[in-house]
């Protein structure tokens with residue numbers, strides 16, 4: 001099932017997600033639906049708040065951005081994740097977000113992370129990631145903390161984007177997937 005993707009301006013995107021309890025819901029179906037929704041929108045990551053669910057869950061499927069680089073393709077669901085460590089010299093990368101169409105901006109993040117999470121079979125994992133995969137995980141992890149990539153921008157950049165962001169929240173944005181706008185009349 002493909003969910004509409006919640007657009008910038010909806011309060012669920014600014015809300016910290018709740019942990020999922022084992023057996024509380026059909027988490028496998030939810031994960032499948034999130035992958036389907038993400039692929040339909042050509043995304044590399046999708047967090048539960050982006051489909052209107054205030055839960056600590058996100059999915060990613062990264063294709064290596066640069067064939068030269070030795071980056072793995074990672075397809076995974078992260079349930080109740082906790083980033084345990086973020087290390088290294090911050091690097092800038094242009095991020096986008098399915099909830100904020102047509103806006104891309106450089107965001108600074110640390111390159112190395114260690115994360116603990118459950119998969120959709122409730123197996124617990126602790127893993128390390130770097131580079132682009134770490135970047136996608138950090139972006140999605142922010143979502144379940146109620147943080148958007150635009151929150152990381154300078155006051156100056158935020159001021160420049162204010163009008164565009166207001167338009168997105170009102171539904172004045174072209175997107176080739178179904179979206180949910182909180183302020184659309």
Ligand SMILES: [Zn+2]
Pocket residue numbers: 096097098099139143
């Ligand atoms: Zn996003």
